[in-house]
Amino acid sequence: MVFSSLNFLFIFLPVTLAVYLLVPQRLKNIVLLIASVYFYAWGEPVYVVLMLLNILFNYVAGLQFAATKNKRRRKKQLILAVLVNLLLLGFFKYAGFLVGTLNSLFGWSIVWKELSLPIGISFYTFQALSYVIDAYRGKVKVQKSFINFAVYITMFPQLIAGPIVTYSEIENQLGRRTINIAKAGAGIERLILGLAKKVILANNLGLLYTSIQASAERSVMTTWLGAVCLAMQIYFDFSGYSDMAIGMGKMLGFDFPENFNFPFMADSVTEFWRRWHMTLSGWFKDYVYFPLGGSRVSALKHIRNTLIVWFLTGLWHGASWNFVMWGLYYGVLLIIEKYIVLRVMKRLPSPVQYIYTFVVVILGFVLFGNTDFTEMGKYMANMFGGGASGFIDGAFLYYVKNNLILLILSAVSCSPIFRKLLNKISRKNSYAAIGICLVLFFICVAFLVYGSYNPFLYFRF
Amino acid sequence: MKKSNENRKKFHILLTVCLAFVVVIFDILFFVMPDRAVSETENRNLQLFPRLTWNTVTSGRFESQFDKYVADQFPGRDAWIAAETTVQRFAGNTLSNNIFLGSDGYLIKSFTDRDNDGYTAAVRKVTDVSEKHKDLRQYVLVAPGAISILDYRLPVNGAAVAGDEDRFIDNLLRDFSMKGLTAVDVRQNLRDMDASGIQVYYRTDHHWTTDAAYEAYKVFAEAAGITRSDVEYNRIMVTDSFQGTLTASSGFRTGETDSIYVYIPEDTGDENDQGPGVYNVINVDTGVKTASMYEPAALDTRDKYAVFFGGNHGELKIQTASASFRNILVLKDSYANCFVPFMTADFTNIIMVDPRYYLGDLDQLISDEEITDILYLYCTDSF
Numbered sequence: 001m002v003f004s005s006l007n008f009l010f011i012f013l014p015v016t017l018a019v020y021l022l023v024p025q026r027l028k029n030i031v032l033l034i035a036s037v038y039f040y041a042w043g044e045p046v047y048v049v050l051m052l053l054n055i056l057f058n059y060v061a062g063l064q065f066a067a068t069k070n071k072r073r074r075k076k077q078l079i080l081a082v083l084v085n086l087l088l089l090g091f092f093k094y095a096g097f098l099v100g101t102l103n104s105l106f107g108w109s110i111v112w113k114e115l116s117l118p119i120g121i122s123f124y125t126f127q128a129l130s131y132v133i134d135a136y137r138g139k140v141k142v143q144k145s146f147i148n149f150a151v152y153i154t155m156f157p158q159l160i161a162g163p164i165v166t167y168s169e170i171e172n173q174l175g176r177r178t179i180n181i182a183k184a185g186a187g188i189e190r191l192i193l194g195l196a197k198k199v200i201l202a203n204n205l206g207l208l209y210t211s212i213q214a215s216a217e218r219s220v221m222t223t224w225l226g227a228v229c230l231a232m233q234i235y236f237d238f239s240g241y242s243d244m245a246i247g248m249g250k251m252l253g254f255d256f257p258e259n260f261n262f263p264f265m266a267d268s269v270t271e272f273w274r275r276w277h278m279t280l281s282g283w284f285k286d287y288v289y290f291p292l293g294g295s296r297v298s299a300l301k302h303i304r305n306t307l308i309v310w311f312l313t314g315l316w317h318g319a320s321w322n323f324v325m326w327g328l329y330y331g332v333l334l335i336i337e338k339y340i341v342l343r344v345m346k347r348l349p350s351p352v353q354y355i356y357t358f359v360v361v362i363l364g365f366v367l368f369g370n371t372d373f374t375e376m377g378k379y380m381a382n383m384f385g386g387g388a389s390g391f392i393d394g395a396f397l398y399y400v401k402n403n404l405i406l407l408i409l410s411a412v413s414c415s416p417i418f419r420k421l422l423n424k425i426s427r428k429n430s431y432a433a434i435g436i437c438l439v440l441f442f443i444c445v446a447f448l449v450y451g452s453y454n455p456f457l458y459f460r461f
Numbered sequence: 462m463k464k465s466n467e468n469r470k471k472f473h474i475l476l477t478v479c480l481a482f483v484v485v486i487f488d489i490l491f492f493v494m495p496d497r498a499v500s501e502t503e504n505r506n507l508q509l510f511p512r513l514t515w516n517t518v519t520s521g522r523f524e525s526q527f528d529k530y531v532a533d534q535f536p537g538r539d540a541w542i543a544a545e546t547t548v549q550r551f552a553g554n555t556l557s558n559n560i561f562l563g564s565d566g567y568l569i570k571s572f573t574d575r576d577n578d579g580y581t582a583a584v585r586k587v588t589d590v591s592e593k594h595k596d597l598r599q600y601v602l603v604a605p606g607a608i609s610i611l612d613y614r615l616p617v618n619g620a621a622v623a624g625d626e627d628r629f630i631d632n633l634l635r636d637f638s639m640k641g642l643t644a645v646d647v648r649q650n651l652r653d654m655d656a657s658g659i660q661v662y663y664r665t666d667h668h669w670t671t672d673a674a675y676e677a678y679k680v681f682a683e684a685a686g687i688t689r690s691d692v693e694y695n696r697i698m699v700t701d702s703f704q705g706t707l708t709a710s711s712g713f714r715t716g717e718t719d720s721i722y723v724y725i726p727e728d729t730g731d732e733n734d735q736g737p738g739v740y741n742v743i744n745v746d747t748g749v750k751t752a753s754m755y756e757p758a759a760l761d762t763r764d765k766y767a768v769f770f771g772g773n774h775g776e777l778k779i780q781t782a783s784a785s786f787r788n789i790l791v792l793k794d795s796y797a798n799c800f801v802p803f804m805t806a807d808f809t810n811i812i813m814v815d816p817r818y819y820l821g822d823l824d825q826l827i828s829d830e831e832i833t834d835i836l837y838l839y840c841t842d843s844f
Contacts (some may be wrong), residue, residue, distance in 0.1 A: 001524075001528075004532045005528055005531075005532070006528075006532050006535055007527060007528045007531040007532075009484075010484055010487055010488055010491070010531065010535075011531065014481075014484050014485070014488065042524045043521070043524070044521075045519045045520070045521055045524070046519060113834050116754050151584075157663055168621075181473075181474050181477050182470050182473045182474050183473075184473075184477050185472065185473025185474055185475075185477040186473050186475045188473075188477055188480055189473065189476060191473075211622070215622070216574060235659060295735070393621055394618035394620070394621025394622075395618070395621040395622045396619055397617075397618045397621075398616070398617070398619055399622065400616035401553070401616075401617070401618070402553065402554055402555055402556055402616070403552075403554070404553060405552040405553060406552060423469070426468060426469050426472040427465035427466070427468050427469050428465070428468065429468070430468045430469070430471040430472035430475060431475075433472045433476075434472060434475055434476050434479055437476055437480075438479060438480070438483070441480065441483075442544075443544075443548060444543045445541060445546065446542070446544040446545040447545055448532070449532060449541035449542060449545070450541065450542050450545035450546070450712075451545075460840050
């Protein structure tokens with residue numbers, strides 16, 4: 001089920017919340033678990049079994065740590081648990097990709113029937129790993145209750161698209177959490193803002209990018225417009241989904257970590273990645289980068305560590321070489337920034353820093369958005385004049401004029417202005433703020449009724 | 462500061478109450494209101510409650526259909542859709558579902574350029590038949606879309622984001638000429654007609670008007686070596702409340718309607734009249750025989766353009782009183798439906814075949830019916 005569907009918003013969510021709020025405290029987690037499994041099974045009626053087995057395995061792995069004192073045995077248990085998680089992820093997500101790559105490298109012709117990717121497997125595997133590793137490290141207590149552990153993995157707001165909530169962040173909330181109407185209202189505010197980002201901005205930016213990408217001839221300006229639309233589409237799509245997740249978490253009484261902090265306001269790539277998909281970067285930091293020694297090692301080792309992390313980050317986003325390229329692109333940029341550019345850049349005027357970051361990030365999204373390398377090459381070439389039909393053309397003017405309001409709204413929404421404004425209004429006049437939220441909600445409903453165009457981009461990951 | 466925090470808390474509490482209220486109201490309406498099977502405005506069947514079986518659930522079919530069901534049966538669906546298009550228009554959007562909002566209320570369907578394979582397929586649509594019947598007189602009439610004839614009505618720079626239909630037609634006509642067919646180019650005539658203030662296309666539909674079809678017929682007749690006897694027609698408006706498919710699929714201008722005219726040959730008053738108004742129409746698929754090319758019942762439905770022949774059929778045979786002894790096969794799409802009525806004075810037998818619905822053997826048909834002429838009449842989308 002996707003959040004941005006009428007079925008979810010008008011049937012699943014209200015029914016779940018009503019039951020969840022009505023039942024006594026001790027039954028809340030069971031209700032949440034049943035609802036979440038139902039939610040998952042709606043999109044993956046078969047793979048829900050895989051997820052449940054995965055949960056059972058990691059639950060038992062945790063219990064084993066509690067029962068084992070011997071250090072070497074504990075280590076073996078950890079390695080086994082991590083391997084099983086990674087193998088499952090690898091099998092379902094990367095097997096086809098690996099076979100395809102081997103075939104083209106060595107001219108083999110291994111036949112592989114591509115499996116469909118179980119929704120959210122990248123997200124829940126990482127959450128399960130955070131538990132297993134932290135339980136091993138003794139950073140968190142082993143979860144004795146299967147229900148509570150299953151709730152942690154399956155919780156429907158963050159199950160299929162994040163944020164990636166590490167177990168340690170939510171350990172205490174699994175047992176006891178504050179549920180009240182004001183917190184629920186804050187959650188609804190967040191949900192509506194996220195929904196609007198997804199339905200009003202991301203979907204329409206996506207349409208615009210698709211029509212630009214599909215056109216045979218493009219001018220330089222048109223391709224840049226398309227790339228900016230793509231970047232903003234991915235941002236609003238993903239961060240909108242995270243907003244909705246955080247909002248629904250609040251309604252259920254949880255406090256999830258933030259996932260985005262206005263990344264397009266960054267003035268360096270390093271800064272961009274402190275603001276983009278923060279829970280994923282955090283996960284890689286905790287479970288890959290720091291264990292490798294992080295930055296407290298020689299420069300050479302640090303570079304190695306950075307490249308490993310970014311290779312994996314790219315690969316995590318999808319089983320395709322363009323994602324790996326995208327990850328390494330950032331790895332290299334971050335290394336260059338750390339050792340060379342940042343020192344110089346700090347002395348440059350801030351508009352230059354923003355423009356540099358903007359251009360580099362936009363180019364990154366062109367890598368991200370094209371799994372077909374021929375298409376990507378053509379598009380990139382167009383951006384710098386190669387094969388483009390001039391610098392500017394009628395199509396660019398038409399697209400800008402036709403989508404002017406969308407583009408302005410999107411650009412402003414990349415900054416915290418709207419969120420701050422709503423906060424300010426709500427502190428002055430609560431009724432005006434309610435009016436704004438309801439109108440926004442109604443517009444979203446109108447767009448949802450109208451559009452069958454509602455694909456959720458992050459299902460691929 | 463305290464007051465401001467209180468306001469924010471009040472906002473959150475009341476927002477919860479309001480939204481819960483809104484959702485509950487819509488849920489009650491959703492369950493109480495009867496499901497609609499068809500959407501008139503969208504011209505399609507709506508999703509009803511899907512079949513619930515083990516198979517449909519495990520395959521995910523039930524789930525996806527249920528999602529659709531909720532959207533299709535959502536209370537006030539049409540009003541929500543109208544609201545969306547209002548928002549889009551307010552935002553200045555002049556392109557929706559590949560349909561431009563042109564000037565003077567014209568909705569103009571965009572054109573998508575063909576790649577090489579697509580172009581070859583378009584040519585073959587005609588040559589697959591024409592190459593086998595080189596002994597017959599063959600004509601190709603590519604009905605242009607409003608995007609070619611009324612291009613000046615497109616939004617500023619709109620043409621830049623659409624394909625080049627004019628060039629597509631140029632290429633087709635050139636290639637068909639080279640293959641020995643008579644290419645009938647009606648574009649200049651239609652442009653002149655538009656310049657003189659006569660409506661060439663419907664505002665709400667992609668079809669050409671009957672006036673335009675008549676103009677096109679005159680061009681065709683000349684190309685086919687027909688000296689038109691002076692047929693007098695009465696031009697009669699049969700409806701002024703036609704709302705075509707462009708309105709439904711774009712959501713633009715939902716208040717506008719068009720008028721449909723038909724041309725009926727002048728009744729000579731002679732009891733033994735053997736003029737162009739006398740003919741039989743046989744629907745070969747159903748065997749139904751009528752003495753009219755018009756289906757007035759269609760005027761009471763949404764698809765009023767179906768007043769011409771009651772819509773598209775696999776094969777229709779029209780027997781006229783013409784003494785020309787020319788039998789013409791018209792391979793066609795719906796653009797021909799308002800064009801063919803002008804043929805009754807000039808052809809003895811007219812066989813209309815719509816390849817999309819025709820299952821028979823064309824070569825057999827051509828020899829059985831002693832066809833002397835073939836006309837290929839399609840709009841560019843049908844190529």
